[in-house]
Every structure is written in structure tokens, then in C-alpha cells.
Amino acid sequence: MxxxxxxxxxxxxxxxxxxxxxxxxxxxxxxxxxxxxxxxxxxxxxxxxxxxxxxxxxxxxxxxxxxxxxxxxxxxxxxxxxxxxxxxxxxxxxxxxxxxxxxxxxxxxxxxxxxxxxxxxxxxxxxxLVGATTVGTLHIANAFARISHIRIDALVDEQDGGGPTVAKDFEHLNKMLPFALTRRDHNFIWREGDDAKVTFLALDGTPMQATGFSSIDVAGLAAATEAPNVQFNLGSGVSSSRRAGLPMSTEILIEMIGEDHENRPLHTRHALVHPSGAAAxxxxxxxxxxxxxxxxxxxxxxxxxxxxxxxxxEACAYLERFRKEGGEVIELQVQRD
The missing domain is CATH 3.40.50.720 (NAD(P)-binding Rossmann-like Domain)
Known part of the structure; x- marks a missing residue:
């Protein structure tokens, strides 16, 4: 061509x-x-x-x-x-x-x-990451007939620099919009203050501090799945791979709650991990x-x-290329209250 x-x-x-x-x-x-x-x-x-x-x-x-x-x-x-x-x-x-x-x-x-x-x-x-989160989430969502909660926790390694333009863009985003677009009980709200502060477990189980982030993923996932509760949180620190003595990676933790296609309760948690970081x-x-x-x-x-x-x-083609680059989709144990 x-x-x-x-x-x-x-x-x-x-x-x-x-x-x-x-x-x-x-x-x-x-x-x-x-x-x-x-x-x-x-x-x-x-x-x-x-x-x-x-x-x-x-x-x-x-x-x-x-x-x-x-x-x-x-x-x-x-x-x-x-x-x-x-x-x-x-x-x-x-x-x-x-x-x-x-x-x-x-x-x-x-x-x-x-x-x-x-x-x-x-x-x-x-x-x-231009669709990595939503493509992976919607692929996992095929196991659900109905979804009530979607929670995305993204971990960026502190050594995973995207260059000066990326740093400038994030500075602008944080300055212009310190609140976090979230869907809660069918309503779109803006989390702020303590309501926007969360803790999540990284791939290796380490607690990470994060804050709500106004990603358009929230709007897209809410529209695609009709889930009444959708939130996105962003944290920065040491990635699980680097804590294990390996090079840094980027992690996306995806948790969903709902019902499967036989109307049984279903609660899943997965991690999408790319060994070359967010830019790759x-x-x-x-x-x-x-x-x-x-x-x-x-x-x-x-x-x-x-x-x-x-x-x-197309999700299957995307995940195939993702895995060829060394990426993994890992099913994690759900943390019970």
C-alpha cells in the first residue's frame, strides 16, 4: 500500500x-x-x-x-x-x-x-496510555453480564520519565483541574480533598498512595458498560518490578464488581503490566x-x-501485540474486606 x-x-x-x-x-x-x-x-x-x-x-x-x-x-x-x-x-x-x-x-x-x-x-x-486501560478493561468485562463498580489504579514508576513535554502536560493538567471526574451511584461528580485520596495495592501487594485523576477513561467506560460507579486513580512511586530488582515497569490495576452471565456475583482484579514503561x-x-x-x-x-x-x-489483536512486547495480563486475588 x-x-x-x-x-x-x-x-x-x-x-x-x-x-x-x-x-x-x-x-x-x-x-x-x-x-x-x-x-x-x-x-x-x-x-x-x-x-x-x-x-x-x-x-x-x-x-x-x-x-x-x-x-x-x-x-x-x-x-x-x-x-x-x-x-x-x-x-x-x-x-x-x-x-x-x-x-x-x-x-x-x-x-x-x-x-x-x-x-x-x-x-x-x-x-x-491512549487506550491501554480501556481496551484491557472492556476485554475483561466480557465475563460480566452487569457491572456495578469499575476501579482503575494506575502506577507510574518515578523513574519512568516521558520527557519534558509530558512533564509540562501533567503540570498543566494538575493546575487546571485538581478535582477528579468520577461516576458514583449513576451521577458524575468531582472528587476533591480527602475524597480523592486513596490507597491501592500494587502488583506485589505493596500499598501505594494515589489521588483521583480526571481521565476520560471514566466517561468512556461508564458509557460502554453502563456501570454506575467508575473511578480512576493515579499513583507514582517504585513499581513492583523495580522492588524485585528488575527494571521499572508500568502497572494498571483493574477491579470490577458485578454479575456474570448466569446472574452470579462476580468480583475480579487484574493487572496490565508493561516492562518498558508508559511511553512504550x-x-x-x-x-x-x-x-x-x-x-x-x-x-x-x-x-x-x-x-x-x-x-x-480490536482487543485480541492489541493484547497479542502487547504480550509480544513482554506485557502481561495477570489475574490477581481479590482483597476481601
Whole structure:
């Protein structure tokens, strides 16, 4: 399949670089444009990735300074507050994937989509690790007929740095929204203060301190499962693998309560663990989304629409690639009160 290059805006950063590597691992010949304000930095990143070209971006120009250069999709790895990338993608009628905005900042993007819904697919890629949590949770949820509670506890190793752009994005998220979007007894609320502080057990059973996090996973999982109670908590510290003397990893703990398909009570707890950390798992998700958007997997390209990542990523294929990279889905013992 011959394609125009995929434009990676912010592709010289850690997450963009890992995403390009994940895409390259499966599609070594797909062309990439690494765009940024600093041409030297973009060209250096493109050279490291291979088969890519670094370009300087003029964010004041309707064509981003690319002129007649054609692209097949736009992936953005920073908070695009001016929506330059989305406007460009809609004008070119190519897929748009952005991964950095907070749940409270999606209104401008949705407004642009509503005014031009037939232009191309737009993916709200703000789920934790761009779909890793929701894809895994919904796969496990197949064992349930009804779900009453979903609790996600994400543990990021303190050594798992995503680069300066990721740090800046998290600083912005924490400053703008210190409360945590949560579904409780069918109502969407904002946890704050002591109500947002929790303790969860890491994979190795170590208690970890965490706070509620306003991940869009909460809204997506509530809509997909109709669960009346959904919460997301985020903690940072030493991961279980590092406590065991191994390299750091990223952990996602998923707990669900409900009934199985024979109306029996069901309470499960699982861990999704990736040995290379959050950036690598994010890269896998971005690569598989671009694959699906453009039809690189042999199926027709994704039609115009507004999507969550879990609506585009096929769970079994995702988990197969996840396991090939050394990831694990581990069933854990449920802690009884």
C-alpha cells in the first residue's frame, strides 16, 4: 500500500519517538514527517527513526508551512490549544489523533467536529496510555453480564520519565483541574480533598498512595458498560518490578464488581503490566490506532466520525501485540474486606 507520509507533530519527543518505533516495527516502509518548531531537532529525530523527514512547522499558516506536501494522517503529541493540527487535518480530510488534552479541554475539538463531521475521523486519544486501560478493561468485562463498580489504579514508576513535554502536560493538567471526574451511584461528580485520596495495592501487594485523576477513561467506560460507579486513580512511586530488582515497569490495576452471565456475583482484579514503561505502551496504542485509521491492517480505512481509541482497537489483536512486547495480563486475588 502506497501512502503519503504520516505527520507526527511533536514527534521528536519521547512519546512521539516511541510511537514511531512501534509503527516502524510492523510497517518498516511507511513514510513519516517529524514536525516541530525547531528544524534541527526535528531532522535529528527523523534521522534516528529512519525513513523519516524532519520539517519545520509554521503554526500561523493554514498549511502549517508544508505547502503542497500531502499527508495521510496527523498525530499530535502535545497539547494543541489552538487546534492548529485539527484544522489542518480537517482541511486535508485526513485522520486526526491527539493524545494530550485533559477531559475538561475537549469541548473545542468536539465543536470543530460537529461543524464538519464528514471531513475525516477524529480520535479523542486522551485515555490513559491512549487506550491501554480501556481496551484491557472492556476485554475483561466480557465475563460480566452487569457491572456495578469499575476501579482503575494506575502506577507510574518515578523513574519512568516521558520527557519534558509530558512533564509540562501533567503540570498543566494538575493546575487546571485538581478535582477528579468520577461516576458514583449513576451521577458524575468531582472528587476533591480527602475524597480523592486513596490507597491501592500494587502488583506485589505493596500499598501505594494515589489521588483521583480526571481521565476520560471514566466517561468512556461508564458509557460502554453502563456501570454506575467508575473511578480512576493515579499513583507514582517504585513499581513492583523495580522492588524485585528488575527494571521499572508500568502497572494498571483493574477491579470490577458485578454479575456474570448466569446472574452470579462476580468480583475480579487484574493487572496490565508493561516492562518498558508508559511511553512504550503509549507508542503501541498510537501505532495500532494509525494502523486502523489508515487501513494498514488490510481492512477498509476508518470512516469519518468521532472516536474513543477503544472503539477502533480490536482487543485480541492489541493484547497479542502487547504480550509480544513482554506485557502481561495477570489475574490477581481479590482483597476481601
Amino acid at each position: 502506497s501512502l503519503h507520509p504520516i505527520l507526527f507533530l511533536g514527534g521528536s519527543g519521547a512519546i512521539g519517538h516511541r510511537s514511531a518505533k512501534a509503527l516502524r516495527a510492523v510497517y518498516p516502509d511507511i513514510p513519516l514527517l517529524i514536525g516541530g518548531r525547531n528544524l534541527t531537532k526535528a531532522q535529528r529525530a527523523a534521522q534516528e527513526i529512519g525513513g523519516a523527514r524532519g520539517v519545520v512547522i509554521d503554526f500561523a499558516a493554514d498549511d502549517l508551512g508544508l505547502g503542497d506536501c500531502q499527508v495521510s494522517a496527523v498525530a499530535i503529541f502535545y497539547m494543541d490549544h489552538a487546534l492548529d493540527g485539527l484544522r489542518f487535518a480537517q482541511r486535508r480530510r485526513v485522520p486526526h489523533l491527539s493524545i494530550s488534552s485533559g477531559v475538561f479541554e475537549i469541548a473545542p475539538q468536539i465543536a470543530r467536529f460537529i461543524h464538519n463531521p464528514g471531513a475525516a475521523p477524529v480520535v479523542l486519544g486522551y485515555e490513559w 505502551l503509549t507508542g503501541l496504542s498510537v501505532a495500532m490506532l494509525l494502523e486502523r485509521l489508515l487501513g494498514l491492517d488490510g481492512a477498509p480505512p476508518t470512516p469519518a466520525g468521532l472516536y474513543f481509541p477503544y472503539q477502533l482497537i
